[in-house]
Amino acid sequence: MPELPEVERAARWLRERVDGRVLQGVRVLHPAVGRALPADASRSLRGRRIVTVEPRGKHQLLRLDDGRALHAHFRMAGDWAAGTLADELPRHARLQLLLYDGWVALVDPRALATVALREGDDASLAELGPDATDPTLDATTLRARLGNRRIAIKPALLDQRVLAGVGNIYAAEGLWHARVDPRVPVSRLGVRRLARVLEGVREALAEGAAVGRYADGEGGEAFRVYGREGEPCARCGRAVRRIVQAGRSTYFCPGCQRR
DNA sequence: TATGGCCTGTGG
DNA sequence: CCACAGGCCATA
Numbered sequence: 458m459p460e461l462p463e464v465e466r467a468a469r470w471l472r473e474r475v476d477g478r479v480l481q482g483v484r485v486l487h488p489a490v491g492r493a494l495p496a497d498a499s500r501s502l503r504g505r506r507i508v509t510v511e512p513r514g515k516h517q518l519l520r521l522d523d524g525r526a527l528h529a530h531f532r533m534a535g536d537w538a539a540g541t542l543a544d545e546l547p548r549h550a551r552l553q554l555l556l557y558d559g560w561v562a563l564v565d566p567r568a569l570a571t572v573a574l575r576e577g578d579d580a581s582l583a584e585l586g587p588d589a590t591d592p593t594l595d596a597t598t599l600r601a602r603l604g605n606r607r608i609a610i611k612p613a614l615l616d617q618r619v620l621a622g623v624g625n626i627y628a629a630e631g632l633w634h635a636r637v638d639p640r641v642p643v644s645r646l647g648v649r650r651l652a653r654v655l656e657g658v659r660e661a662l663a664e665g666a667a668v669g670r671y672a673d674g675e676g677g678e679a680f681r682v683y684g685r686e687g688e689p690c691a692r693c694g695r696a697v698r699r700i701v702q703a704g705r706s707t708y709f710c711p712g713c714q715r716r
Numbered sequence: 717t718a719t720g721g722c723c724t725g726t727g728g
Numbered sequence: 729c730c731a732c733a734g735g736c737c738a739t740a
Binding site: 460515531569571615617624625626683706 | 733736
């Protein structure tokens with residue numbers, strides 16, 4: 458469940474449960490997580506208090522009272538779950554944070570999520586662009602960050618160094634709102650159209666935040682183009698197309714999204 | 717830019 | 729069986 462609105466929601470959820478609590482232990486439950494968080498690192502976490510949980514793009518930082526931070530990234534399918542000490546762990550729990558009266562687990566069926574221990578403000582997030590929702594980010598800034606590259610706008614929106622938090626769904630949905638063809642090279646987009654792109658992406662993000670779990674159940678109904686290949690566009694009726702860009706599916710309406 | 721790898725699950 | 733999955737990295 459991981460693009461900006463989902464990560465922000467997850468971080469809030471986690472913060473409510475762990476702020477000010479002391480880690481009684483950390484268990485690595487899958488070798489893929491263990492590579493980034495070796496045994497001595499997880500051992501060193503025992504007794505540390507979690508001060509806060511901060512989202513940044515699709516990343517989450519669990520700040521500790523000794524200045525270090527647990528850095529979590531959900532990748533494709535991660536999420537948090539919580540339970541009491543009597544509760545069984547969920548099927549795909551990959552990491553367990555033990556509290557004195559319960560636990561929080563990183564659940565991730567695909568085991569692509571990562572957790573690493575950071576020494577304070579190391580350089581791990583330095584390359585990230587501003588969060589897509591950051592009010593100081595405007596079309597002029599975005600124009601400058603994109604530069605005159607040949608890359609198409611849709612894969613460019615996925616570049617976390619340009620702006621942070623936009624993933625495959627919100628990029629497609631945002632471009633639909635903006636009526637911009639995902640294949641347009643960024644060099645051909647001026648400040649005016651980029652303002653629409655930014656607005657469209659933010660509209661999609663806001664919708665996702667309002668729905669909660671965008672792609673699940675009811676949430677999936679909210680999509681305009683994502684996953685709707687062959688269905689009529691809600692705006693102009695033309696069949697939604699699916700293409701592949703940079704190895705990822707892109708959905709768009711060839712009728713009302715302009716080059 | 718395209719491809720493959722990381723992992724596992726689901727749906728056609 | 730195969731294609732695909734809300735991410736990201738390494739490679740040529």
